[in-house]
Amino acid sequence: MQKFTLQAKSDHILLSFHDGTQFGYLRDNMTDALKPHLTSEDLSFEAVASTANLHARIAKVEKQGDAIVHVDINIYGPRARAKTLGEDLSNKKVWLQKPDYYKRQYPYENPHLIRFPDLEHKVLEQIVQDVQAPEPVLPQATVNTVQQVVSEVQRSLHRADDLDREDGDERLRTRLLDHQRCGLTFMLQRETGDIPEEYRLWRPALYEGQEMFIHCITKQRSTLRPDEKGGGVLADEMGMGKSLAILALIIRTLDRAREWADRHRSDEQSHSGTHTYSHSTLVIVPSALLINSWENEIRLHLGESLTVKRYHGQGRERRVDVLAASDVVVTTYNTLAADSAAKKGSPLHKISWYRVVLDEAHFIRRVATSFYRTCSTLEANSRWCLTGTPIQNRLEDIGSLFAFLRVEPWNHRHQFRKHIAAPFENNDPVVIERLVMLYESLVLRRTKDILTLPGQDVRTRDLELSKEEREQYKRTHNILNRRIRHVPGGDEAEDKFGLFQAELQLRILCNHGTWQKLFSWEKQDLVDEQEARFVDAGVDAEANCAGCKQPRPILGSNRIYNQFIEGCSHMLCAECLEDCSGESTSINSCPLCKRFRKSNAATEPSSPDESDSDEDTPMADAEDQSTAQLRKRDDAYFNFQGHSTKMEALVSDVKVDLQTTKSIIFSCWTRTLNLVEIYLRRNQIPFLRIDGEILLSKRQKILNEFAEPDSRERVMLMTTGTGAFGLNLTAANRIFIVELQWNPTVENQAIARAIRINQQDKVIVTRYKVKETVEQEIESQQLRKKMAAKVGFVKDDEEMEDL
Template sequence: MHDADKICYGMLYRQDVKLISQSMLALVTKLQENAGTNTNHVQKFKLTPKAVHVLLSLPDGSEFGYLRPAMTKALVPLLEKGPAIEVEAVAVTSHLCQQISHATKPEEALVQVNINIYGPQNCDKEIGDMLSDQKLWLQRPDHMRAKVIYKNPHALSFPEIEGYLQEEQVAKEVAAASKPRAEEERLKILVKSVENALSRASELDNETGDQRLTTELLKHQQRALSYMLQRESGEIPEKYRLWEPCTFRGQDMYIHRITKTRSIIRPEEKGGGVLADEMGMGKSLSTLALILRTLEAGIEWAEHKRTEEHVSAKARRPSHSTLVIVPSASRLILIYSRHCGDVLKTVKYHGHSRKKDLDVLEKSDIVITTYNTLAIEYALKKSVLHKIHWYRVVLDEAHIIRRPATTFHRTCADLDARSRWCLTGTPIQNRLDDIGALFSFLRAEQFKSLAQFRRFISTPFDNGDPVVKDRLVLLYDSLCLRRTKDILDLPGHVERIRELDLNESERLQYDKTLNILNRYMRTQVGRYHDETGHTITGDGQSWKGSKFGLFQAHLQLRILCNHGTFQKPFSWKKRDLKDEQSAEREAVVGEFGLKSEVMCDGCQQPRPILGSTHAQNNFVENCAHSLCSDCLEDCSELTGMQDMRHCPLCQRFQVTLTNASAQIQDTLTQTEDGDVQMQDVPDNDVARDEANKNTHHKHYFNPNGYSTKMAKLMEDVKKNITDTKSIIFSCWTKTLDLIVRHLEQEKIDYLRIDGDCLLSKRQPIIDRFENDKGVQVLLMTTGTGAFGLNLTAANRIFLIEPQWNPSVENQAIARAIRLRQLQEVQVTRYVIKNTVEQEMRSQQILKRLAADVGFKREADNAGANADHDMVTTTLVPGNNP
């Protein structure tokens, strides 16, 4: 088949290639010879399937490298289709040479190529489905053959809603977003390259846990303990020290490997570090093992500090205790008690019942507090915790302090401690400065100031200086331990997709809604730009200010796929904007908000949306205040109220949440010891709230109806229900409400966690789900399930609707596939055929663009590709269980 008869389906972007062992210099020379004087030369590679990998060869037949196993698994079926399907790897020669020149060791010999795929036009859907089944998504090629038409089966196009965007508008939107995405891609590539070059983890010894630890440490946790002991004692192997011996002008001294600062005496390299293992690898258990292992050493240190001469009367009191700062105190207390019982004197310093007694805190073994509690007391200049010189301070979910200008960072940095630790699975989220802020908290020599980090790391990276990688490798190997789940032997999971057909009444309502939305979207095609550059619709109103756009249109159709005829018919006159806005927020939080933040009106701190109650704060006052889960939990514990129906800010408490927040007055009275009490809310308020809720449900749902999804879900849940534990995920609380109705009709006991469930209440629910044999089902919103919970009790997961961002689903699933998970997990996804849901399965590339058109938000740029080792996907005919 000639090129003229083929189309280009797209490219798989930046795929890793492990170079075959050879002289790096010889390889660079050969590539440069192929390029000649053309600085923009694109090198092409032939792909050949081998026994265990796909081989890349140069045009002269010489072997270049091979692809990773996951990519091999995806491409071999394409390569075996014969000459009709062509798979070709390409890369800019100058970029290849630059990457290869930095590889000084064989394990660093890794480059990236783009993979273009060509074939007949009538095979586009088949190829698209094969790749999407492997969680791979095609993009517009950077370099493709001339005179070949590009037609991407994964490209975002909604045939149901006609003509919503012109091609030039798509190009304009993509171009506007290309710069920040390119910068983020550069950062991802750098971080991945750095992590591949690390070596310290493989050279650590296994350290067994203290006998008081009731849980045996796994091998990787033993090596984490070894690393932490090295960092605290300063007994670090020479190759991982940042200060190396040298001779300068005939004098022996030490020089910093990065800043080149000189010192006559050897600076100490101890005092803690960053444990940055991937989520779910047991960082808290490794830290507990460290506390037990060094308990006696801490007591000796504190006694020595007390007897030191010339100690100022205003000096902070030394304690052998470890202060642990967490988002939720209750969860960590449960974890610690599970692994060591009551052998440690643990104090929960949180809530109105906390004891502000220095003697009690000083004599404890562990003090657990929250970021909010610490920040509130610090702002009020009444922080007891800042009056102690701790043996150790540990920040759990340490990325919370990644912005040095925030109160959280300043509050934590002002604590005194012999050792400081940061626990986080995401040391770098959006920028290099994230980890620089952690180094600043650690008071790492030469990087105590973030300005120093920016000078030697961030700024050179922005300027494209390749030296940044080597510097980061030195910092990581010295101050961080970063490993992924690839080193673990987890049971994996099996996936099946239930493709369902709507019944006649559901299809009628779906098509009617589709026609209504079609008519609206067609009116937007004729919009034009005014001379000021604003986008104008035919009636002169700003498109950007439109109250209803593409995202909301698809939202209506997606909700219909879940609710069927239980959902009241869509009507312009009867639209409930509050319901729509709530659904939009939940969808955006669940699908785009992995790293997005909002400002809490209580503590005035940027906090992650995911897993918090930002999605909906349904206070009686119906106000616009948004409070994070931590602030709600603080208010709940301070007031003794379990149900925060009234907005604390609207009620004007008499206590200042932070130095920047509103004064809280009227309904609270402050006692002499600083505790806060709230007047009881009359019972009629409770009754009114319940009545409002029931009325709202009647307004939203029909009393009777039928949902194909709900019916099939119940069939699946009831199968082997006594021998299984199931988690049901949806991004919408309204869908969970409908599932509750069906579970109660089937007399199935269930538990529920969503954004309205305080963090302190979630772990007890998980514990009950794990231990109560009578409860087989747990309902969760998708975002909540991807935040701070361990769900290993489940062996079945049901995903009610597809998400634009598949990484959100993957994170929720990953909660059940964690350490000590002994069972294979079965994952069931539901997709309604011939609807917007079927389109969503293969449309991932421009998902953020679609949301931008109709709903303005700052989205997470998480990549769509994810590793899916040990996963089998089965397509199940929907109407045949």
């Protein structure tokens, strides 16, 4: 939570950080209403805003008119002033609302609160108690962060230990592991409602001498046992086979699904229903690449036992009867949202599905997005959320998943806020007990600790810079240090930028050695800075796509690291770029800018420079692209010759057992990968490459080629952000991390793509660290973050502060 001070100026009210740094000013109507009261001795004002919301909003600013953020202003003063102050604010068209955050030691009084005298006295008394309840005095050990709460909840769970092991259907070609058999039991219990008594949320009890069912969290009462079936959340860690577990459920219940659809179709004929009932399972995934993954999984584990329909692309099947006749339909969040916004609507919303499955379900954690709205309005008998991170930054993340499941009363989001989120914000320890009950009933969460995986060996290679590299490192350090210390009148933002640039340039120099030209403040290049910032922001960082307007993960997107040739600031997600790509391997020109140029030039003859022939021509293969990139290497960035201790060590390690192993080389910087290419070519080592510029459809082809046992290319080059998102990399058993990252979770996510249940060999991870450089501080920072991030993630606030 960020707090600001307010200061009256001649024509506005200025908001500043507590150290005096100016932040912004209030709008005119707020200034007119509050300015007369700022100097009152018996009133004090406090402006507060969510740090995460501030970062998210500021990140979206593209022009001056966008630079508007929401800030709450709390007013403290004697109760006697409430009435007159309220009247004055009302006259200025400003009304007080109940704040989300305020000093709980003070009773809350709102003169603008609408009161209802006819309500029973007891109800009013309870409202007053809820509003005025002081912050509870908690024991020292009480948790107060999301990480600690989730960690404590997960340690308290034991339902996974009590589950029987259901066998898979005979049509399933793959033998289920024990944890997947337990997962199948859990899902069958949730879908049939045959749930053990201790894991139900509605439990029998005597109330005033009458047998009733009482909700163990909300304390609602019912004379009849409420139905608790309908789906749940499968929240196993990444790489534990959640998709196989769902496929085992689909094939096991296929006959039951057909009976359900037939029964409702008969009712539909007699009641003229508006939906077509289908036995099918609809699977929604983040990208076309994951559609490929699901299709491959179905072929691998079920052969021809299921009919699968791919609902994606311009020529997709839109006939409702054809879609409803398939056993499985796979689509993307983007496609579903785009269809819903179209005039004809989505045919997927005209079907009542037997089951809807959200893969990477945290995509709907924000209820304001069309992803959430379009998914939640689908009709289905049961609903499942697959995600390794059901809670990423806020407890409300999993509240959104519960709302999607339509489990009473959590389909009403205010109930989750009242009983879970609000107690957490008030440091009420009851939140852990309640979350445990919710998890035990609706969520199955296991970690890889229960599996016997090949695992990983991690080693760090400590390197010494050569004499020439050390000299350039010192010169670069001196240039940066001198500039930062001697810039006159610099503000805090400039100072932070200077420090970030200094750290960035020294990190890059550790990779490039004397290939790197000496840094100049007059010739800064923002590409490296963008790449570092986005990777440091983490796997959960998002930006709004300029095409579909949806918040999409920054990592794994196509064009987030680089600029279109137009030099515009448009960020387009991988799905929107895929729709614009045709057969191209990558896109150099911004589709939005191109559309604007076409609309402006509709009445003018086109010139050769404006033709689209280049963009519609298929690009060369990956190796030719790499050669072209090297040939066009920026002379202002690299020297023509140089030496890199880190590159020499890397290639030396890659050459060991080259023909009997497969390796992935990760770097967050595309220019570092360009330099790696030079060294690999010099040593005649064939390789493939995937980075942010390779479209999703092409990535799958490259991955398939790399996965071939007899493939000529034994090495894959990959940007760290791309590897951390949506890929299965089990073909590799050696991982090389070229540079350490401030955010260790990005490295871990990339590595985890290779360590999955179908990995046969131990994965050897090699990290490179240059001694007596900035990389030593990064290693220390990683250790501190790993200690803090006990459940596998770090809060956004901490990540943004590091930036």
